[in-house]
Amino acid sequence: MTVALPRPDPSPPRRIVTEVLSRADRAFRRVTTGAGLAMLAILAVIGFFLIYRAGPAFGTSGFGFFTTIRFDAASGVLGVLGLLYGTVVVALIAIGIAVPLSILAALYITEYSSGRLRGFLTGLVDLLAAIPSLLYGLWGFSFVGPKIAPVSQWLTDNLGWFPLFAHKDNALFINSMFIAGLIVSLMVLPITTSVIREVFAQTPPGEKEAALALGSTRWGMVRTVMLPFGRGGIIGGSMLGLGRALGETIAVSLLLPQVPEITTHILQFGGSTISGYIANNSGASGLALSGLMAAGLVLFVFTLATNFTASVIISRSRSGAGVDA
Amino acid sequence: MTATLPRAEAVARRRPLAKRRPASTTPADRLAALGCAVSATLLTWFVMHLLLTSPGWLADLLVAYTLYLGMLYVVTRDRLGRLAAADRIVSTIVVTGALGLLIPLLLLLGYIVVAGAPHLGWGFFTHDMSAVGPTDPVSATGGLHAIVGTLEQTALTLVFVVPLGLLTAIFLNETRSRFRRPVRIMVDAMSGLPSIVAGLFVYAALIIPGIQAGVGLFSYNGLMATFALTMVMLPTVTRTVDVVLRLVPDGLREASLALGASRARTVWSVVLPTARTGVTTAVILGIARVAGETAPLLFTSFGSISMNTNPFSGPQESIPLFVYHYVKQPLSNVQQRGYVGALVLIMLIFALFALARLVGRDRSKRRARRTPNRTAQENR
Numbered sequence: 001m002t003v004a005l006p007r008p009d010p011s012p013p014r015r016i017v018t019e020v021l022s023r024a025d026r027a028f029r030r031v032t033t034g035a036g037l038a039m040l041a042i043l044a045v046i047g048f049f050l051i052y053r054a055g056p057a058f059g060t061s062g063f064g065f066f067t068t069i070r071f072d073a074a075s076g077v078l079g080v081l082g083l084l085y086g087t088v089v090v091a092l093i094a095i096g097i098a099v100p101l102s103i104l105a106a107l108y109i110t111e112y113s114s115g116r117l118r119g120f121l122t123g124l125v126d127l128l129a130a131i132p133s134l135l136y137g138l139w140g141f142s143f144v145g146p147k148i149a150p151v152s153q154w155l156t157d158n159l160g161w162f163p164l165f166a167h168k169d170n171a172l173f174i175n176s177m178f179i180a181g182l183i184v185s186l187m188v189l190p191i192t193t194s195v196i197r198e199v200f201a202q203t204p205p206g207e208k209e210a211a212l213a214l215g216s217t218r219w220g221m222v223r224t225v226m227l228p229f230g231r232g233g234i235i236g237g238s239m240l241g242l243g244r245a246l247g248e249t250i251a252v253s254l255l256l257p258q259v260p261e262i263t264t265h266i267l268q269f270g271g272s273t274i275s276g277y278i279a280n281n282s283g284a285s286g287l288a289l290s291g292l293m294a295a296g297l298v299l300f301v302f303t304l305a306t307n308f309t310a311s312v313i314i315s316r317s318r319s320g321a322g323v324d325a
Numbered sequence: 326m327t328a329t330l331p332r333a334e335a336v337a338r339r340r341p342l343a344k345r346r347p348a349s350t351t352p353a354d355r356l357a358a359l360g361c362a363v364s365a366t367l368l369t370w371f372v373m374h375l376l377l378t379s380p381g382w383l384a385d386l387l388v389a390y391t392l393y394l395g396m397l398y399v400v401t402r403d404r405l406g407r408l409a410a411a412d413r414i415v416s417t418i419v420v421t422g423a424l425g426l427l428i429p430l431l432l433l434l435g436y437i438v439v440a441g442a443p444h445l446g447w448g449f450f451t452h453d454m455s456a457v458g459p460t461d462p463v464s465a466t467g468g469l470h471a472i473v474g475t476l477e478q479t480a481l482t483l484v485f486v487v488p489l490g491l492l493t494a495i496f497l498n499e500t501r502s503r504f505r506r507p508v509r510i511m512v513d514a515m516s517g518l519p520s521i522v523a524g525l526f527v528y529a530a531l532i533i534p535g536i537q538a539g540v541g542l543f544s545y546n547g548l549m550a551t552f553a554l555t556m557v558m559l560p561t562v563t564r565t566v567d568v569v570l571r572l573v574p575d576g577l578r579e580a581s582l583a584l585g586a587s588r589a590r591t592v593w594s595v596v597l598p599t600a601r602t603g604v605t606t607a608v609i610l611g612i613a614r615v616a617g618e619t620a621p622l623l624f625t626s627f628g629s630i631s632m633n634t635n636p637f638s639g640p641q642e643s644i645p646l647f648v649y650h651y652v653k654q655p656l657s658n659v660q661q662r663g664y665v666g667a668l669v670l671i672m673l674i675f676a677l678f679a680l681a682r683l684v685g686r687d688r689s690k691r692r693a694r695r696t697p698n699r700t701a702q703e704n705r
Contacts, residue, residue, distance in 0.1 A: 024590065025587045029502075032493075035492030036492075039560075043515055050529065100422075104425070107422070127430070131617070133619070134645050138437070139432075150381055217408050219416070296521070308514060
């Protein structure tokens with residue numbers, strides 16, 4: 001309802017269309033920007049302090065820090081190569097197990113299950129993500145490890161000619177990098193599954209229906225439409241999972257003996273990762289502590305690089321444009 | 326898609342064409358699958374136990390599964406053709422993959438409950454470990470100090486995370502600053518920050534200088550743990566809230582702005598109330614994550630065996646640290662204490678998760694109720 005009032009002035013003043021900020025608005029903008037920049041600041045400060053504290057270690061070992069396997073502060077030998085090798089091997093094993101499984105699970109959730117089951121499974125993936133790493137480690141250490149040891153034994157006895165399955169005489173089969181990778185793969189599953197599921201859910205229904213209408217079976221539709229469409233998301237999700245697996249700490253620190261070494265015998269007792277090694281040596285001081293900081297810095301840079309690449313791949317691919325990975 | 330021409334004898338054998346839905350199974354399909362399963366089991370038993378010595382049940386399972394797949398392929402190919410057979414095989418494998426999600430979870434839960442439940446008594450919730458010796462029975466374990474520590478540290482973490490996370494998410498969604506892109510990238514990067522690095526950072530930046538300078542506030546205590554946990558929880562909460570805020574319809578915002586409300590007013594009175602359930606869910610899931618986080622605490626709150634109700638001074642225990650310390654002990658009597666703690670931890674996580682689902686469900690139920698009305702209107 002408008003009531004026409006007699007205008008006091010024949011020509012109304014021109015309205016300014018630009019946004020005029022009230023005081024509350026200006027405060028709002030300042031506060032939110034401050035919060036956003038605080039995030040940037042925190043990350044920068046983390047990097048700075050790690051570099052600052054890692055200084056002595058780099059000073060002692062120089063570039064040799066990246067090429068030395070042994071990590072022994074007492075004798076002044078600091079090297080991250082053995083730790084880094086273990087970290088990467090465990091993460092790769094984990095990804096190798098987790099990615100095929102999560103592609104299958106994501107396919108089941110998006111294509112094969114129906115209404116109610118779909119909600120239940122999505123909740124299940126969230127629940128898997130909420131279970132602490134500590135409990136996975138505990139379970140792997142006391143339940144899975146002894147159960148897997150006979151399998152490793154069998155693999156060695158029958159396929160020992162293959163370098164990965166070989167072992168030294170009298171070596172134990174518990175606390176191996178293979179078991180650690182298996183447990184870490186369970187921890188990576190939720191993130192890879194949820195990213196891949198989101199990607200699959202975004203497949204254009206028109207293309208799926210077109211494939212089915214042309215007489216394709218469901219597998220034909222998945223193979224020709226969903227997998228090509230979701231390829232970017234699958235790669236990105238796997239790399240995000242890799243980032244998680246690299247930084248996984250407590251489970252690995254419980255499972256592995258944490259002795260830096262480079263070995264291809266993944267089935268036998270041995271192995272170490274950066275994060276697990278740091279956790280096991282949390283009481284260190286002096287040069288050892290500085291070495292730990294340097295190792296932490298290497299891990300930090302490694303994970304950041306992996307995550308960045310993953311985000312870029314996901315957001316550039318056709319399927320992942322709207323996915324919040 | 327390749328079309329192959331049917332060979333002459335194939336044409337002769339061909340049944341009359343029937344309408345087939347790719348996703349449905351008929352009773353005959355189910356019967357064939359059951360037959361394959363039974364014969365695969367029997368054949369496995371025959372080969373692995375009568376002809377050979379089986380190396381273990383896992384080998385049996387693998388052989389039986391492979392046999393089942395092979396038989397199913399051959400049978401379906403004979404009944405329905407090559408394409409349908411491939412489809413059936415893939416469906417079976419996909420279902421197996423989905424079971425791969427469920428089985429570890431069930432085993433994990435079962436193991437922790439079986440290991441911890443016999444020794445869990447009320448005593449766990451009423452006293453700490455200072456008066457309990459290593460040779461005392463497992464049922465004498467007390468975890469009150471750990472529970473208090475977890476509660477205090479989580480509450481303090483929330484004090485930091487909720488305002489900062491909410492504001493950052495609002496910054497990402499509701500403002501048009503040019504820093505949005507770098508901040509979003511940084512939040513993404515930070516969510517992949519290994520938690521041990523967060524602990525290491527607090528140790529390097531606050532605790533070492535604090536101890537050297539003799540400042541009581543900056544040494545091993547609950548507050549330092551809180552800082553490390555904040556760094557772990559902040560990106561998770563920010564990103565989830567960001568997603569939730571994005572779901573608020575733009576129409577609501579525009580309506581509010583058109584009525585003359587300022588941007589701050591719009592966020593406070595329109596956007597946040599609309600997104601309330603989603604934000605609550607995000608925060609609860611963040612709590613669940615933080616409550617089980619162990620790695621950063623090793624460097625920051627350090628752990629103790631007696632009660633410390635003051636998070637601002639002195640080492641403090643929390644449930645994950647409690648579990649971690651006891652599980653690493655060599656005596657099995659002492660190790661058992663860790664399993665009791667693990668059971669309590671998993672009960673806490675489950676309670677939080679159920680709460681999050683409950684809060685989240687409210688919204689979906691309301692939406693479900695609204696949807697039929699809308700379709701009814703559209704039909705009219």
